[in-house]
Amino acid sequence: MAAVRTEGETVLKVLILGGTTEATALARRLAGHDRIDAAVSLAGRTKNPVLPPLPTRIGGFGGVEGLAAHLAAEGVQAVIDATHPFADQISANAAVACARSGVPLRLLTRAPWAAGPSDRWIGVPDMAAAAEALRDLGEGVFLTIGRQEVAAFEAVPDKRYLIRAVDPPEPMPVLPRATLILDRGPFTVEAETALMREHRIDVVVSKNSGGGATDAKLEAARRLGLPVVMVERPAGDGVEALHGVDAAVAWLESMA
Ligand code: NAP
Numbered sequence: 001m002a003a004v005r006t007e008g009e010t011v012l013k014v015l016i017l018g019g020t021t022e023a024t025a026l027a028r029r030l031a032g033h034d035r036i037d038a039a040v041s042l043a044g045r046t047k048n049p050v051l052p053p054l055p056t057r058i059g060g061f062g063g064v065e066g067l068a069a070h071l072a073a074e075g076v077q078a079v080i081d082a083t084h085p086f087a088d089q090i091s092a093n094a095a096v097a098c099a100r101s102g103v104p105l106r107l108l109t110r111a112p113w114a115a116g117p118s119d120r121w122i123g124v125p126d127m128a129a130a131a132e133a134l135r136d137l138g139e140g141v142f143l144t145i146g147r148q149e150v151a152a153f154e155a156v157p158d159k160r161y162l163i164r165a166v167d168p169p170e171p172m173p174v175l176p177r178a179t180l181i182l183d184r185g186p187f188t189v190e191a192e193t194a195l196m197r198e199h200r201i202d203v204v205v206s207k208n209s210g211g212g213a214t215d216a217k218l219e220a221a222r223r224l225g226l227p228v229v230m231v232e233r234p235a236g237d238g239v240e241a242l243h244g245v246d247a248a249v250a251w252l253e254s255m256a
Pocket of ligand 1: 020043062146
């Protein structure tokens with residue numbers, strides 16, 4: 001139910017940079033909040049995004065300048081950067097724009113995944129290094145990295161690729177033996193195991209996104225004894241992080 005506010009009552013104007021399950025969960029918690037007036041921003045990458053239950057704007061701001069102008073125009077008093085750990089450009093822009101505008105900013109992020117004793121992970125710094133790492137590994141490759149960086153694997157075209165993403169890569173990479181599956185998590189360990197068996201997967205490529213929506217592939221790889229080429233996260237911008245929606249709500253309420 002929407003909050004009822006008396007005339008003249010002030011509320012904290014909040015911008016959530018979204019595109020993640022965490023951002024949507026935070027939006028659910030703030031919908032109808034009587035002291036916090038939050039809105040969400042999405043990049044517009046996904047064709048049919050899961051829309052949060054708050055006013056939502058879609059599309060880039062136009063770099064640091066555009067974001068700073070948006071903060072001023074909307075009277076934003078606090079920003080939560082709940083974008084994906086690999087969305088490093090928008091996070092860098094938010095760090096600069098908020099510092100310049102004097103608007104407090106926190107990162108809402110998930111802990112990275114950590115390898116267990118029976119895992120065979122090969123850590124790499126970026127997608128080009130992930131492609132190179134495949135040269136010495138098996139033929140059947142499961143690319144679970146989203147759709148934006150698949151072209152990096154054109155450097156190693158002689159593998160049999162299974163590409164899974166929410167929307168198709170545009171353009172499709174030039175890979176002679178590639179199969180595309182369009183699907184959105186969460187996935188179960190059983191379904192992931194069956195998929196890897198069906199496609200005779202020898203190695204999984206993943207970003208170290210963290211979180212519970214897509215970690216079933218790691219357990220499936222563990223059970224099947226498959227190596228995982230794990231792309232580690234980009235370095236952050238020194239913005240203080242909050243872990244979990246409760247912490248984000250508490251931080252906002254402390255200012256409201
Ligand atoms: P990115 O490389 O960090 O950002 C590229 C540009 O997209 C930004 O400079 C900004 O454009 C715009 N942008 C990104 N996030 C935005 C947001 N929430 N609201 C408004 N504009 C935004 O981002 P990306 O990696 O392409 O990710 C795009 C979106 O998908 C993010 O919202 C992220 O949370 C989500 N996502 C990303 C991944 C991933 O692996 N990268 C995975 C799942 C979800 P302007 O400079 O014009 O403002």
